[in-house]
Amino acid sequence: MKTTLSVIKADIGSIAGHIRPSQALIDSVRGCIEKEAGKLVIDYYIGSTGDDVAILFCHDQGVGCRDLHQLAWDAFLKGTEKAKEQGLYGAGQDLLADAFSGNVKGLGPAVAEMEFEERPAEPFLLFTADKTDPGAYNLPIYLGFADPMHCSGLILSPKISKGFKFVILDVAFTEADRMIELHTPEDTYYIAALLRDNERFVVSAIYSRATEEQAAVASTTRLHNIAGKYTGKDDPVLLVRCQGDFPATGEILSPYSIGHLVAGFMRGSHTGPLMPVLMGSGISYFDGPPVVSAVGFCVHNGKLTEPVDCFDHPYWDYVRTKVSKKAFDIREQGFSGPAMLHYSELEYGGIVNMMEELEERFHS
Ligand code: F6R
Ligand code: MG
Ligand code: MG
Secondary structure: OEEEEEEEEEOOOEEOOOOEOOHHHHHHHHHHHHOOEOOOEOEEEEEEEOOEEEEEEEEOOOOOOHHHHHHHHHHHHHHHHHHHHHOOEOOOOOOOOOOOOOOOOOOOOEEEEEEEEOOOOOEEEEEEEEOOOHHHHHHHHHHHHHOOOOOOHHHHOOOHHHOEEEEEEEOOOOOOOOEEEEEOOOOHHHHHHHHOOOOOEEEEEEEEOOOOOEEEEEOOOOHHHHHOOOOOOOOOEEEEEOOOOOOOHHHHHHHHHOOOEEEEOHHHOEEEEOEEOOOOOOOOHHHOOOEEEEEEEEEEOOEEOOOEEOOOOHHHHHHHHHHHHHHHHHHOOOOOHHHEOOHHHOOOOHHHHHHHHHHOOOOO
């Protein structure tokens, strides 16, 4: 059976700032989706990470299904109504268009979808990140699929050692999709050369070279590149199929031990380490740190098992402590140098305005 996984995620309002959506908001989103269960939608999961609500749909309608996108849009509108009713902060923040126009991509929500023939056992992971942008997944995807230091299958499993095809998008090019397909192992250095630039080049999909099956899909929208100004960080989502011809679940999770530095954090304008957190975690210190959660499932005939929280384990407590220390260290240097993002990446125009004002006060 061909199954489609579609994850659509948005910030439509949260409690106490950009911290966490209310239970009532999540319930109103759920109420909308529930009605379609067993009809358009075979199964679904709703969860939150930081201030974002993610809806995972299992269905058989293929990617970009208009009715499904409409359903997600309507559910987020319902959630926004609840957010307004409760006086939540940033109600409807990520719904940038006045009306739905066929696909939520480019309208604010983050979207990642893939269709595949189900294997007899179909384990996969759903990653949702907050207070960061799509480039945050570049390093963990690269390490999980191309580096035997994390993916031991690259040297242990003949199928996996055939390598993977990386589809990488140039998100600075806004007139159309501009992408490149590169193959591991022979293109590894090219892939690294692109992926070091998290704000410009973003992994959009991965395919097995042994079977040509799709292994992963990520959201790639950078709204400020489309709208010309920031409307919030494009907190990204990622789906990864695991085991068999793909890396094992633990190999995909392994790079999140690093707590690598990403763009985001306070006011979407700083650099901070990506912390692996429990599903449903809120946000705290300096509106951060940037967080990612990983929820594991098996899907069978379009039906999901219960979710497993992959970062809910004593090992990740140690990682979280280590990442907290990294967050503390970079925050000690406040606005200085790499602690803050480049002008073009700042979520606010304040500094650019200040520079313009100061221009006339410079003299020789
Ligand atoms: C991302 C996030 C931040 C805010 C940013 C703007 O989830 O919450 O990137 O978008 O801090 O906040 P306001 O709207 O308060 O200026
Ligand atoms: Mg937000
Ligand atoms: Mg968010």
